Amino acid sequence: MNKAEFIGESIDFIHRYTMKSLQKTAEEHGVTIPQIRVIGDVYAHKTVSIKQLSQNLKMTQSTVSDIVDRLIAKELLVKRPNQKDKRLVDISLAPSLVEKIDESISEVTNQSLIGVMNLLTQEEQEIVEKGMKLLVSAAKEKMLAEGIDNYDFIDILYFSEKEKRGK
Numbered sequence: 001m002n003k004a005e006f007i008g009e010s011i012d013f014i015h016r017y018t019m020k021s022l023q024k025t026a027e028e029h030g031v032t033i034p035q036i037r038v039i040g041d042v043y044a045h046k047t048v049s050i051k052q053l054s055q056n057l058k059m060t061q062s063t064v065s066d067i068v069d070r071l072i073a074k075e076l077l078v079k080r081p082n083q084k085d086k087r088l089v090d091i092s093l094a095p096s097l098v099e100k101i102d103e104s105i106s107e108v109t110n111q112s113l114i115g116v117m118n119l120l121t122q123e124e125q126e127i128v129e130k131g132m133k134l135l136v137s138a139a140k141e142k143m144l145a146e147g148i149d150n151y152d153f154i155d156i157l158y159f160s161e162k163e164k165r166g167k
Contacts, residue, residue: 007135014113021112030074034059038067039093042077047090049082 001009019033026036041056042048048056054064068091071077076097082088117125143149 017116018110018112025111031071031076034063034067035071035076038064038071039076039097042091042093047092049088049090053091 022036023033026033031039037057038053041053045052045056050061050065050068053059053068054061057064059067068077068079072079075094077091078094079089079091082090117128120128
């Protein structure tokens with residue numbers, strides 16, 4: 001297996017692991033991965049339509065509508081008529097859910113990787129971090145060279161450097 005295949009399969013493995021871990025956590029809270037994706041998108045946009053959700057999540061409108069209906073039944077989302085166009089509805093987080101979500105949301109979603117990283121020594125963690133920064137930096141450079149839009153991605157290199165300067 002060449003290096004590119006190894007890295008690709010390694011990324012796929014880590015992704016599968018984090019998704020399985022997230023699925024386990026979701027099931028413990030009585031929700032599914034697709035439901036978490038919908039909650040996450042609503043959280044990110046505050047108020048969103050079924051059409052916007054289906055476009056953002058790349059799911060059919062009927063699938064998103066079914067998921068939203070289940071989350072409304074669980075009192076996690078609310079549906080209200082759109083102020084500008086009464087034929088449309090706006091989806092937002094239920095007040096009870098808003099109260100539970102705070103600044104540590106990313107820590108909760110990354111808990112599986114935190115657990116894995118804690119199995120490594122401090123030196124090994126730094127090696128992994130340096131390697132990932134190099135790989136992401138090279139991928140961004142390649143995207144730029146190929147004219148691929150990378151504005152949808154969080155600039156993790158920028159934020160990690162900003163954190164270091166802030167310490």
